[in-house]
Amino acid sequence: MAEENKKNSEKKTAPPKRPPKKEEVNLYEDLAGAEIFENLKSKFSDLVVDGKKIRGQNIIYLKNGENLLDLFIYLRDEEKFDMLADLTAIDYPEREKRFTVLYNLYSFSKLERLLIRLDISEGEEVETVSNIWPSANWPEREVFDMFGIKFKNHPDLRRILLPEDWKTHPLRKDFNVKDRDQDWMEKHLGIREDVNTGEVK
Numbered sequence: 001m002a003e004e005n006k007k008n009s010e011k012k013t014a015p016p017k018r019p020p021k022k023e024e025v026n027l028y029e030d031l032a033g034a035e036i037f038e039n040l041k042s043k044f045s046d047l048v049v050d051g052k053k054i055r056g057q058n059i060i061y062l063k064n065g066e067n068l069l070d071l072f073i074y075l076r077d078e079e080k081f082d083m084l085a086d087l088t089a090i091d092y093p094e095r096e097k098r099f100t101v102l103y104n105l106y107s108f109s110k111l112e113r114l115l116i117r118l119d120i121s122e123g124e125e126v127e128t129v130s131n132i133w134p135s136a137n138w139p140e141r142e143v144f145d146m147f148g149i150k151f152k153n154h155p156d157l158r159r160i161l162l163p164e165d166w167k168t169h170p171l172r173k174d175f176n177v178k179d180r181d182q183d184w185m186e187k188h189l190g191i192r193e194d195v196n197t198g199e200v201k
Contacts, residue, residue: 029053036060036079036114044071062118065126072103072116072132081105081114084133089143091173098122099149103129120149128154146171163188 031037031051036058040048047068050061062068075081086104103116120126128151130136140151141160148169151157158164167183168175186192193199 027054031058031060034058039079040071040074043074047071057113057115059115059117062116065118065120065124068118068127069129069132072129075105075114075116076132079107079114080109081107081112083108084129084135084139085113087129087136087139087143089147089149089171091147091171093173095119096121099147101126101143101149125150125152127152128157130154145169148172 029052031053034051034053037048037051037060040060041051044067047062047064047066048060048071049063052059052061062071083106084103085106086102088102090100090102092098092100097119099120099122101118101120103118105114105116106112107114118126126149128136128140130140130151131153137155138160140154141157143149144151144154144157145159145161146169159166162170165187
């Protein structure tokens with residue numbers, strides 16, 4: 001009995017076997033040769049720098065925002081991407097071109113999505129696409145509000161989530177949640193918070 005208990009005890013304390021290490025898999029496929037990429041590359045060679053595919057979705061990488069509207073008008077009218085499903089941004093503060101603006105397009109006739117990635121620098125303005133897809137109006141305002149990216153010729157570029165006189169942009173990676181807009185809080189709420197202690201005065 002004692003020997004059986006000893007065997008059971010050894011079984012319990014034996015370290016679990018680790019699963020074999022998985023090999024890293026690159027999910028991105030090169031889009032070279034795909035019709036959409038070759039069409040854009042031939043017509044906008046100064047703008048389109050790369051194309052990838054991941055999980056069935058095509059991604060086009062743009063070098064800059066020049067002739068951006070020409071490219072989007074072509075995508076809407078010739079490639080039939082008639083809907084802007086979403087527009088947002090990503091912040092990479094360590095990069096020279098800090099922000100990536102993302103345009104998620106959809107074609108009803110093709111039943112396809114197309115993601116456009118545009119890298120821009122701090123302070124660089126991007127032309128609004130709200131005249132091409134009216135659905136861009138509010139997402140562009142949200143990107144302006146949360147990241148501080150300005151869209152040229154937007155019909156009503158102002159904050160959409162935060163108060164108009166708020167100063168910071170909460171979705172930037174260097175935003176500290178403790179660094180609230182103390183001037184705004186004092187002006188509108190009559191309070192000021194000590195960021196070190198959390199004490200409200």
